[in-house]
Amino acid sequence: MSKELATRFDPRAIEPARYRAWQEGGHFHVPASAVAEGGKEPYVIVIPPPNVTAVLHMGHGLNNTIQDVLIRWRRMQGRASLWIPGTDHAGIATQNVVERRLAAQGKHRTDLGREAFVAEVWDFVHHTGGSILEQLKAIGSSCDWERTRFTLDDDLSRAVREVFVRLYEKGLVYRGEYIINWCPRCHTALSNEEAEPTETEGRMWDLRYPLAPEACEAAATAAAMGATALSRLDDGRWTLTVSTTRPETMLGDTGVAVHPEDERYQALVGAMVELPLTGRRIPIVADAYVDPEFGSGMVKVTPAHDPNDFEIAQRTGIAVMDVMTPDGRMAENAPERFRGMERFEARAAVLAAFAELGLAAGEKVHVHAVPQCYRCHTVVEPRLSLQWFVRMKPLAEPALQASRDGTITFTPDRWKKVYEHWMENIRDWCISRQLWWGHRIPVWYCGCGEVIAVREDPTACPKCGSAALERDPDVLDTWFSSWLWPFSVLGWPEETEDLKAFYPGHTMVTAPEILFFWVARMIMAGYEFRGEAPFTQVYLHGTVRDAKGRKMSKSLGNGIDPLHVVHEFGADAMRYTLVSQCAIGTDILLDHEDVEGSFAAGRNFSNKIWNAGRFALMSLGDGPVKPLAEVRGAMELEDRWILARLEHAVAASTQDLERFRLHEVAEDLYHFFWGEICDWYLELVKARLAPGADAASREAARTTLVLALDGAFRLLHPIMPFITAELWSRLPWPEGELRPQDLIVAPWPTLDPTLGDPEAEALMGALQELIVEVRRLRKEYGIGEGVRITIHVHAPDPAVAATVAEQGAALERLARVGRVSTEPSGAGIGAHAVLKSGIELFLPLEGVIDVERERTRLAGEIAKLDAQLASTEKKLANESFVSRAPAEVVDKEREKAAGLREQAAKLGEKLDALQGVAS
RNA sequence: GGUCGCUUAGCUCAGCUGGUAGAGCACCACGUUCACAUCGUGGGGGUCGCAGGUUCAAGUCCUGCAGCGACCACCA
Numbered sequence: 001m002s003k004e005l006a007t008r009f010d011p012r013a014i015e016p017a018r019y020r021a022w023q024e025g026g027h028f029h030v031p032a033s034a035v036a037e038g039g040k041e042p043y044v045i046v047i048p049p050p051n052v053t054a055v056l057h058m059g060h061g062l063n064n065t066i067q068d069v070l071i072r073w074r075r076m077q078g079r080a081s082l083w084i085p086g087t088d089h090a091g092i093a094t095q096n097v098v099e100r101r102l103a104a105q106g107k108h109r110t111d112l113g114r115e116a117f118v119a120e121v122w123d124f125v126h127h128t129g130g131s132i133l134e135q136l137k138a139i140g141s142s143c144d145w146e147r148t149r150f151t152l153d154d155d156l157s158r159a160v161r162e163v164f165v166r167l168y169e170k171g172l173v174y175r176g177e178y179i180i181n182w183c184p185r186c187h188t189a190l191s192n193e194e195a196e197p198t199e200t201e202g203r204m205w206d207l208r209y210p211l212a213p214e215a216c217e218a219a220a221t222a223a224a225m226g227a228t229a230l231s232r233l234d235d236g237r238w239t240l241t242v243s244t245t246r247p248e249t250m251l252g253d254t255g256v257a258v259h260p261e262d263e264r265y266q267a268l269v270g271a272m273v274e275l276p277l278t279g280r281r282i283p284i285v286a287d288a289y290v291d292p293e294f295g296s297g298m299v300k301v302t303p304a305h306d307p308n309d310f311e312i313a314q315r316t317g318i319a320v321m322d323v324m325t326p327d328g329r330m331a332e333n334a335p336e337r338f339r340g341m342e343r344f345e346a347r348a349a350v351l352a353a354f355a356e357l358g359l360a361a362g363e364k365v366h367v368h369a370v371p372q373c374y375r376c377h378t379v380v381e382p383r384l385s386l387q388w389f390v391r392m393k394p395l396a397e398p399a400l401q402a403s404r405d406g407t408i409t410f411t412p413d414r415w416k417k418v419y420e421h422w423m424e425n426i427r428d429w430c431i432s433r434q435l436w437w438g439h440r441i442p443v444w445y446c447g448c449g450e451v452i453a454v455r456e457d458p459t460a461c462p463k464c465g466s467a468a469l470e471r472d473p474d475v476l477d478t479w480f481s482s483w484l485w486p487f488s489v490l491g492w493p494e495e496t497e498d499l500k501a502f503y504p505g506h507t508m509v510t511a512p513e514i515l516f517f518w519v520a521r522m523i524m525a526g527y528e529f530r531g532e533a534p535f536t537q538v539y540l541h542g543t544v545r546d547a548k549g550r551k552m553s554k555s556l557g558n559g560i561d562p563l564h565v566v567h568e569f570g571a572d573a574m575r576y577t578l579v580s581q582c583a584i585g586t587d588i589l590l591d592h593e594d595v596e597g598s599f600a601a602g603r604n605f606s607n608k609i610w611n612a613g614r615f616a617l618m619s620l621g622d623g624p625v626k627p628l629a630e631v632r633g634a635m636e637l638e639d640r641w642i643l644a645r646l647e648h649a650v651a652a653s654t655q656d657l658e659r660f661r662l663h664e665v666a667e668d669l670y671h672f673f674w675g676e677i678c679d680w681y682l683e684l685v686k687a688r689l690a691p692g693a694d695a696a697s698r699e700a701a702r703t704t705l706v707l708a709l710d711g712a713f714r715l716l717h718p719i720m721p722f723i724t725a726e727l728w729s730r731l732p733w734p735e736g737e738l739r740p741q742d743l744i745v746a747p748w749p750t751l752d753p754t755l756g757d758p759e760a761e762a763l764m765g766a767l768q769e770l771i772v773e774v775r776r777l778r779k780e781y782g783i784g785e786g787v788r789i790t791i792h793v794h795a796p797d798p799a800v801a802a803t804v805a806e807q808g809a810a811l812e813r814l815a816r817v818g819r820v821s822t823e824p825s826g827a828g829i830g831a832h833a834v835l836k837s838g839i840e841l842f843l844p845l846e847g848v849i850d851v852e853r854e855r856t857r858l859a860g861e862i863a864k865l866d867a868q869l870a871s872t873e874k875k876l877a878n879e880s881f882v883s884r885a886p887a888e889v890v891d892k893e894r895e896k897a898a899g900l901r902e903q904a905a906k907l908g909e910k911l912d913a914l915q916g917v918a919s
Numbered sequence: 920g921g922u923c924g925c926u927u928a929g930c931u932c933a934g935c936u937g938g939u940a941g942a943g944c945a946c947c948a949c950g951u952u953c954a955c956a957u958c959g960u961g962g963g964g965g966u967c968g969c970a971g972g973u974u975c976a977a978g979u980c981c982u983g984c985a986g987c988g989a990c991c992a993c994c995a
Contacts, residue, residue: 007955197992204995243995257995291994299995308993369992414923418990421922425991512990547931569957580943581932585924589931600957601943607957615954661935667942682954772961779961785950 005617009610011570015722019137027075027744028142030082032501043074043081044505044535046486047143048518051090052125052150053097056135058544058552058578059511061562062588065575066541066662067509068141072718073657075142076748082502083142084489086149087130091478092186092375095437098124114436121437138563140571140721142744149489151481152439159488160439160481161455163529168443168453172391173431175451179307180430182383183373184328184343188434189387190373191477192427193517195380197369205247206361207354208239209256209300212281215271227264229296233358240273241361242300245368247354248346250275251334252323253282255301257312260286262297277335277353285316304384322384326434343381388432388441388474396426398527399520408523411539411660412585415512422516429521431477438475445470483521486534493529505535512540539660542587549589558592565599572720573602579719580666605670606723609716612678613727616705619689624735625702634700637767637803638684638810640760643704645676646711647756650749653715666719673712680768681708684810706731711749763803766795766837767810774815777831777843780910781854788818792842800837829914851914858911862904869900 006013022028035042045067050060067083075081098121099109109117133148149156167173181195182188210233211219219238223230229240242256256273258265265284272281289312290299303313304322313320323334330338330346337353338346354360371380400423402408403416410416432441444452446461446469460467481488486505490498504526508519519538526534545551546558553559565574577599581588590598649672656664687693688701709731713724725743733739740746774791783789791811795801804811804820811817829851830844845851875881876897 005954008957009955245995289993289995294994296995301995306993306995308995311993368994412924417923421991515990583933584935586932597944604957608955611955611958613954618954656935659935663933664935667933671942678955679959686953776961779949782949785960 005610005614007611007614009570009607009723011572011606011722012567014726015138015140015566015571018722018725019140022142022742022744023145025742027742028083029144029146030080032497034080035501040078040080042502042506043071043079044084044502045071045082045507045509046084046489046505046534047086048508048510048514049086049088049149049151049482049485050132051093052087052129052132053090053094054087054132056132056139056562058560058562058588058590060132060136061139061565061574062541062544062578062582063509063511064136064139064141065578066539066582067507068139068721069575069579069662069718070507070509070657071142072721072744073748075744076714076717076746078747080501082144082147084147084149085133085136085141085143085145086147086485086489087133087151088478088482089125089150089152089438091433091435091438091475092188093478094121094125095435096186096375098437109436117436135563138566138571139574142721147489151478151485155491155494156481156484156488157439159484159492160476161442162493163484163525164442164476164480165453165455166529167390172394173388173453174391175386175388177384177386178389178430179305179310179382180385180387181371181380182326182385183376183378184326184381185376185378186373186435187326189385189430189432190380191430191479194374195371196374198372198377199367200370201365201367202245202370203363204243204245204366205351205363206241206243207247207250207276207300208233208241208359208361209273209275210359211238211240211268212272212274213237215268215273218267218271221267222265225264225267227268229265229298239359240268240298241296242298243295244300245366246305246347247350248330248338248343249302249305249323250300250350251278251330251338251346252302252304252321253300254303254313254321255282255316255318256284257287257290257299257301257316258284258297259290259292260288262290262292264292264297276357276359277338277350279335283318285312285318287312287316305382307382310384320384324381324383328381387430388443388472388476390429390431392426392428392524395524395528396423399423399523399533402523402527402533407536408533409537411537414585415515415538415540419515419520423520429477431480432472432474433477434473435475438478439481441472441474441476443472445472479517479521482518483525484529486522486526487530503530503534504532507537507539508535509539509541511543513543515540537660540585541582542585544588544590547589547591547593549587552590552592560590560592560595560598565595568595569599569603570606570722572723573599573606575602576605576666576720577602579662580670581663582666583663584661605674606720608674608678609720609723609727612673612682613709613723613730615682616709617727617730619686620702620705620732623732625706625732626699627734627737628703628707631696631700631703634696635704636688636697636700637760637764637807638681639700639704640757641764642676642681642708643755644757644761645672646708646749647751648672649715650711650751654748657718662719669712669716669719673716677708677712680764681705683814687809687813702732703734706734713743714746714749717743717746759799763799766797766800766835766839767803767807769835769837770804770839770841771811771815773833773835773841774811774817774843777833778816781831781845781849783848785816787848788816789848790819790821790844791817792821792823792844794822794824794840796838800839804839831913845914855911855914858907858914862907862911865900865904865907869897869904872897872900 034040047067048063071081071083102109112120136143164173181190181192183190216238219230230238231241232238240256244250253275258269268284269286271284273284275282289308290297301309301312301318303310303318303320321333323331324343325331328343330341332339338349341349351360372378373380400420403420410419442453444458446452446464446466448461448464448466450461450463452458452461452469458469461469487499487503490496490502492499510519522534526532543551550556550558562574578588580601649668652668653665656668685701685705688697710728713728717724728743793804795804801822805822808820811820828844829846830842833841835841
């Protein structure tokens, strides 16, 4: 059977079949009955649902690898480990994709009409959607596919509607006119989180507004008080100067504000301003929002286009005037010359008009964060609009408490503070979107003024009986369904068996970018609708970036396709590489221009595991091995040592997994497998496994090797499921011991006190040190592989001495030592070393190397170094060099001299040893 | 503007409760009778950003400074 194994690991030959076998074996599916009384303890993760139209990228690769590692580990620990998969309908994103396809055919969604357009989107989703879930299988994700959900599924839609109506009845959902973020391209409202502030170099313009003639006297008084905003034009009119970054909004100004306690402007409060270009007169009002220290201390107020100005209008009662259309053009109520103009054109036109009137007062460069639509990056327009909101303060209370009292933990924990800060300052959530793709708002309006929010579609108005009801045209924000995900996927609002069994869940694995969008809201929904947090651990991983630290993205073309990596190097190689870089709170860096190099660590490790496994299987042969108890007496030092090391690996990996220190698990296991099993244990037992070796010793080695590999494969399985399962399935097994059906359900190793062996570790440590030192000396003196040498060893510790004496075979095999002498080395020509274990080592060189030649060689090298040193020193002694050459050059020369001296001294010591001088 | 974080080998970063500075990649030399050249063996390379302080002991704790980054925020 071992003949079937190729010398190079070929993931394609094993991964798809393995995955199929797991799925067919039902290992991913967890029914509610599994946790029914007396059953297993559940462990539940709900997937962050990718957009239904998404294509797998490395970010998904990372996110899902981490989840799968946790799920597989808990499954092996005997938990009912459930990972619920699914996709998100992704309102704007999906609608945009379909609109673009329509645009390619020269059509707009309005050409189709609402119903046909939605049908078109469904069609698109049915044909191309969800393929990302198939791609997740290729990287080994062990989701319970029987539970796959989509946020627009009927039952999830029912949950959404139930929640909306409940919150409406509780007064937590309300409708109102507020300034919202409006995307003039997507034609929809955006939540605060969807409007991304983007650092932009813009301008701030100063504009002059003339005061009404009757305010002349007041202006003079104010000017005398030091009103810096005031100035007089050549024609004698008084003007005040205001600043703005968006001059076009001045067409909607309905007032100018000053601080109520700003004495400079007291006389002007209540006076009127003649708003240029519009022919309108607007009042000067007092409002505490104005900062007297900033600029001139006078602010133009545009209530319909700025949230703060809107609030000023609410407080002072000045008018609200919306001068823009939904697509960002100047509206009907704007002066005729600007009407219909696009907002940025209007900006230029307004500025030109001000200049013409002599009312432009200058401009300056102004860097500020301009909000952009997170989907299309169009500059967002703050706009007055009638929208639906959720009152968040009451919902935030328990969710904030949960973080404060440690019910919910964050990893890395610095996000705890960020979360709490956001929750403390939470603002109401605008949930209506002017889209067609999504959950339609379950609200009907009656001509009589009644607003009806209900669970079942109404046929008549409950108040007046009219059947002429009009449904709200808008849909809900995508996150209004995702925030319910942890319980809606379990059948809520029905009180299902699944809900009882699997709610609350345990770990949420996601990126910090959606901490507010999603994680915080899920926690709030969990408390509001289930009375309990949906999970207790939030693990926030880093972002996948390219070699230059840029986020991987389609537009930059710097992405790496996970499926390509799986195809070339295997899912295990990809998973290992990602996990090994996954230090808490750090980003993952991969070079899209060197994919092979980026995943070399994982690929090489896979190959190493494969070859070690191959060799072990060949050496072990087909028969079962003896149980540990039967071979204990015949065990050698290396057997006891490797099992003790396995115990360390078990302890470390388990602890690290519990604390999400995944990269340390990867590192520990890499070192255990490669650095200990391969580099030492396999090398040491080769002879004992060979045919013709002592039977008892061979059996002890066979059993130990099987136990060590079994343990290593189990520990590695969550990270590298395929290769470990493949090799593990071929391992011989101890006679009479029950073998789990598949590695995926083999129990996670627990500590076995009978395997711990500090003595074996100490002795093995001494032996390793000795071997390494002998190898080093061999290299140093150029003693070829073929030359057997004698070493003299004196160990003060009798146990170490005995070990060295017993381990002649190991020294022979690993350091080509022909003879170990315990006699005092005496004086002689050779190399001497004292090791940390206390071993004094002497390696005679007479007869081993051509001492005379080596002496000559060393002397020659020393002479060469001396010559170089002399020339350097001469240079440094030259005063004009030292004083005239640049300081760095002189320093470099000094460093060089020091280096040469050091090298010469080292070689001198070596030479002394060869002279036979006792040191 | 506020908050938080980072600064350790050429590169990317570990270093969790203070106790002789680590890994991977890259580099240099040697090696193909050995399961693996996707390998083996050995090696070079770091005043742990700077300045103070606490301590028997500081990369690790405290203070200040500098540089970089992230998040939040309405400054017209």
